[in-house]
Amino acid sequence: MMDKIIHVIIKKINLFFRGIKDFARFIGSIFKSFQSFRYLRFRSIYTIAVNQTRFTGFDALPLIILIALLLGGTIIIQATKNFPKFGIEGFVGNLLVIIIARELGPLVTALIVVSRSGSAIAAEIATQKQRKEIQALEVLGIDTVLYIVFPRIIASIISIFSLIIIFDLVGFFGGYLLAITTVYIPLDIFFQTLMESFTLIDLFGTLIKSLVYGILIPLICCYYGFKPESDFQIPIFVSKAVVRTLVVIFLVNVLVSALFYF
Amino acid sequence: MDREIRLKFDSVTCYGSHSISLIDFSFALKESENLVIFGPEDSGISLICPLIVGSISDFEGTIYYRGRSIKDFDYVELHNYRTRLGYLQSGYGLINNMTVEENILLPLRYHSQLSIEDAMRKVDELIKELKLHHCRNLRPVDLLKYETLNTAYARAIALDPDIILLEHALENQCLINAQVYLQSLRKRIFREGCSVIVVTYEPERYTDFADSFIMIYKGNKVFEGDRGAFLEQRNPYLRQYMEASLCGPMKIQ
Numbered sequence: 274m275m276d277k278i279i280h281v282i283i284k285k286i287n288l289f290f291r292g293i294k295d296f297a298r299f300i301g302s303i304f305k306s307f308q309s310f311r312y313l314r315f316r317s318i319y320t321i322a323v324n325q326t327r328f329t330g331f332d333a334l335p336l337i338i339l340i341a342l343l344l345g346g347t348i349i350i351q352a353t354k355n356f357p358k359f360g361i362e363g364f365v366g367n368l369l370v371i372i373i374a375r376e377l378g379p380l381v382t383a384l385i386v387v388s389r390s391g392s393a394i395a396a397e398i399a400t401q402k403q404r405k406e407i408q409a410l411e412v413l414g415i416d417t418v419l420y421i422v423f424p425r426i427i428a429s430i431i432s433i434f435s436l437i438i439i440f441d442l443v444g445f446f447g448g449y450l451l452a453i454t455t456v457y458i459p460l461d462i463f464f465q466t467l468m469e470s471f472t473l474i475d476l477f478g479t480l481i482k483s484l485v486y487g488i489l490i491p492l493i494c495c496y497y498g499f500k501p502e503s504d505f506q507i508p509i510f511v512s513k514a515v516v517r518t519l520v521v522i523f524l525v526n527v528l529v530s531a532l533f534y535f
Numbered sequence: 536m537d538r539e540i541r542l543k544f545d546s547v548t549c550y551g552s553h554s555i556s557l558i559d560f561s562f563a564l565k566e567s568e569n570l571v572i573f574g575p576e577d578s579g580i581s582l583i584c585p586l587i588v589g590s591i592s593d594f595e596g597t598i599y600y601r602g603r604s605i606k607d608f609d610y611v612e613l614h615n616y617r618t619r620l621g622y623l624q625s626g627y628g629l630i631n632n633m634t635v636e637e638n639i640l641l642p643l644r645y646h647s648q649l650s651i652e653d654a655m656r657k658v659d660e661l662i663k664e665l666k667l668h669h670c671r672n673l674r675p676v677d678l679l680k681y682e683t684l685n686t687a688y689a690r691a692i693a694l695d696p697d698i699i700l701l702e703h704a705l706e707n708q709c710l711i712n713a714q715v716y717l718q719s720l721r722k723r724i725f726r727e728g729c730s731v732i733v734v735t736y737e738p739e740r741y742t743d744f745a746d747s748f749i750m751i752y753k754g755n756k757v758f759e760g761d762r763g764a765f766l767e768q769r770n771p772y773l774r775q776y777m778e779a780s781l782c783g784p785m786k787i788q
Binding site for chain 2: 420
């Protein structure tokens with residue numbers, strides 16, 4: 274029994290490292306594809322980048338705004354109700370910056386992008402592969418890594434950065450508007466504490482997180498999109514793409530926060 | 536005047552999946568020459584086009600393009616080499632989220648030095664030649680089979696390739712509808728000095744313009760000859776194949 278368990282654990286560890294090695298090979302192929310970067314005509318990837326930005330960024334706006342409003346409102350209501358009990362009601366702005374700007378903004382935005390666009394990227398590439406569209410691009414002399422992965426990374430970085438900023442703004446101001454329906458907070462005090470709490474490090478941290486998420490989300494989802502060898506494997510790899518990207522996002526979030534705020 | 540050898544297989548041996556292989560396979564294709572390669576499903580003909588375009592790199596022997604081994608091409612050279620081939624692949628491989636017009640424009644947009652206006656002019660010419668006006672804004676899912684064939688063919692020849700590779704292009708196609716494609720192919724062969732390799736199960740469809748025929752069975756070349764030899768059908772393998780008979784030197788499982 275014990276032998277079996279150890280055997281399964283060893284097998285899982287082996288599989289994990291094999292997966293890491295394979296992903297490293299995929300990253301290597303991306304670096305290799307930069308050899309043909311100077312021949313790349315931007316007009317050929319422009320439409321893909323614009324469409325991806327529209328889908329990942331613009332089309333996600335209603336969802337981002339709604340979730341930012343609800344989260345911002347909840348945090349402000351909780352803070353204004355409970356902070357006075359501890360005599361720290363003047364720290365509402367600090368709390369908002371710490372929770373929304375530093376952590377929830379980037380994290381929730383990344384989660385929404387992974388669930389909407391990450392799954393779409395993996396499914397689209399997997400379907401294109403099964404329909405031999407990827408093969409068709411290759412035999413047309415098109416560098417599929419540059420043509421498929423590169424515009425998605427560009428679009429993802431632009432979209433995630435913009436969405437995080439919008440999430441933070443809506444979280445602050447919309448949350449405030451929602452909160453004043455239940456508790457009274459003087460507007461000037463709210464904004465004053467908010468401005469005092471927000472530093473350049475917060476802005477830089479947001480920028481780094483959007484850059485890292487913007488690269489990792491399309492990269493991992495494209496990697497899994499290229500994996501299926503038959504139709505029935507498509508949902509398996511799309512699911513893997515979403516779940517593993519989520520795990521990586523949480524890990525990266527902790528790492529970047531530790532790097533900036535410790 | 537001797538015509539230039541565009542493509543040459545020199546003792547190529549390759550093992551694919553499902554025990555499909557090519558064994559010590561050789562041929563040379565000259566400028567303006569048209570070669571039809573055919574054989575049963577498990578004969579190894581499915582390896583020919585992937586070998587030529589460099590999708591399969593694990594093989595013995597040498598494939599030369601204009602005197603240079605394609606194994607010697609670096610990453611960028613391999614991509615450039617592929618732009619000199621017009622490959623109409625089996626299943627056509629049209630990009631489903633692009634219209635007919637965008638599919639044909641794709642290689643021009645990616646590779647050519649043409650401005651978008653000039654590239655569009657070229658697309659218009661191809662659309663006119665292949666009679667695709669009525670469906671130029673449709674996506675592949677809305678196309679009929681011959682429209683899909685014509686679009687894939689237009690995309691394959693958009694960059695005026697040196698060699699056109701046609702892999703099972705006419706399979707499952709109505710011969711009357713496919714005439715526009717065949718006319719365009721003839722025009723390209725006779726007027727523009729293009730070489731063509733056709734990989735097919737139905738070689739008889741190309742008898743009017745093919746210069747030579749090669750038949751493969753279990754990875755080996757069992758017939759090679761010109762149009763006359765093909766039509767005479769003296770070779771027992773060829774005769775069995777053309778008669779679609781189970782009796783003969785080929786053991787069909």
